[in-house]
Amino acid sequence: MSFSVFNESFYLAHNPDVQTAINAGYFSSGLEHFQKFGLAEGRVSVSPFYDEKYYLRKNSDVATDVAFGTYHSGLEQFILTGEAEGRVSVSPFYDERFYLQKNPDVATAVASGNFRSGIQHFFAAGEAENRVFISPFYDEQYYLQKNPDVETAVASGTLRSGLQHFILAGETEGRRASLLFDGEFYFRNNPDVATQVANGRFSSGLAHYLQVGQAIYLSGTNFNEFGYIGLSTNTKVNPDVEEAIKAGYFASALEHYIQYGQFEGRRAIFNGTNGNDTVTGFGQISAIYGVGTTIRQAEEAGTLIGGQALYFGNGINEVDVLVGGNGQDTFVLGRAIVGRGSSSASPFYRGNGDADYARIENYEIGKDEIVLAGAASNYDFVQSGDSLNIIISRSSYENQPLTTPDLIAQVEGVTSLSQIESKLQFAGGFMW
Incomplete structure (x- = not known):
């Protein structure tokens, strides 16, 4: 039996009646x-x-044992x-494999039998020794840079x-702790999660992501996890990455990509939410969408065909900023919807005139690409200052002019x- 998990100050902070009893002798x-x-x-609030x-x-x-009364709590069994x-799964913010990888002396001590596990070492000595590499989702240097008050x-x-600080306060305050997770994006893209956190089911968006979201390929940042693994469960893009994640070598697809x-x-694939976003791509080859995405059952012409697929929103009532990286970027402004024997063009940002559009920044002429729905004949390309406006002006039906042309995008730094x-x-x- 070991009480190394016990943290005196944490226990007293969460059990004020005990502090009162100590004060009384x-x-x-x-x-x-x-x-x-x-x-x-x-009482399980001990650490x-x-x-x-x-x-x-x-x-x-x-x-099951706790439910049948064999133990008063999981903590008692632990x-x-x-x-x-x-048993090393004691917190969503502790990763045994990562801790041992980042602390090879501890891995050696475990292998030699001096400790049964990394978590036993962490409770007995590691926390006091200020070993901060406990999860790929916490980066000490990043956290201090982003939170100067904590750094001070x-x-x-x-x-x-x-x-x-992150464990005691920052996590529940929603402070970003690494490049691998952005809580604000996660809430915007998954409003049901924000509700669950507000109702106390999860302590934070990160806690939900680590316990639930990651397993179902929800994205914790603008980087699309599911899109990197495969656009459908029947067509894998990077099956080796998926297997490596399942084997525990990477915490997420984004970790592998970085x-x-x-x-x-x-x-x-980098994408936004169903609201105003700034989406920045990076890497050698990226596709940048301002609109949000959902993962649901794959279908073709209204018929379910098995597996899951990635579906994109329409961008109506959104003004998104799409920022290219240093590699080859493809800015996606629409898609084709396949029907029975035909397909229709579905542009993003069509429906609210000049009030919804994408602002494309850092476009590299001769290198980056732009994807539009429909055909060139549907669009006008008009210079506006130091930018080029892309406007839907005609339908595909006999090339009929639209009553109200609709701004789709502005490409900064391009004039023709x-x-x-x-x-x-x-x-x-x-395109109708």
Whole structure:
């Protein structure tokens, strides 16, 4: 039995009645209370790195034992036998494989039997030693750079590390902790998750992503996780990446792309939400969408064909900024919808005149591409200052002029059609 998981200050902060009892002289410490009464009372708030709900979710046999009364809590099982059994899934913010990889001396100590697991080391010594590499979704340097108030507190000795702040406060405050997850984007793209967090089901968007969203290929940033694995479950783009993620070598498709994929010429999709967004691509080959996406059952001409596929929104009532990277970017402004024996063109940002459109920035002439729905005959290309406006002006039906032309995009730094004409692509189909 080990009480290394126990954190005195955390326990007292979450159990003020215990602090009152200590002040009155009934107990010498929070640990004494926990050992004599708290464990049997089912008090589970003993450490910022132990999550009772998560532990039970990851250990269904323990959840069953707790339900039948064998243990008062999952924490009790962890203290009595779980830690000795090598159960390491104690918090969504701790990754055993990552901790051992980043701390090779600990991996050696575990291999030699000095510790049963990385988490045992972390509880016994690692946290006190300020080992902050506990998850790919927490980056100490990034967190301090993005949060100067925390950096100041660490420098002054008020906080031991940025990780300490993130676990105690930053996570629930929604502070971004790494390049791999953007809480604001995640909430905008998944408003149901924001509701669940508000209702207390999850402590943050990141907690939901790590426990639920990641497994169903929800994207934690503008980088589209599902699009990198494959546009449908029947057509895999990077099956080796998917297998590597399932094997635990990468926490997400984005982690693979940042470390390897962008340098290997693998294509990435970056997209926005169903609101105003700034979407920036990076890597050698990227497709940039301002609109939001959903993953649902694949269909063709209204018939389900099995598996899942990626579907894009329409961009109505949105003004999005699409920023190209240093590689070859494709700015996507529409798509073709395949029907029975025909296809129709569906442009983004059509429906509210000049009030919804995409602003394309860092377009590299002769290198980047633009995809439009329909055909060239549907559009006018008009100079506006230092930009080129792309306007839908005619339907495909006998090339009829539209009553109200509709601005689709502005391409910054381009002033004539000739500068982009060779790099225009059209998602064909009939446009009404």
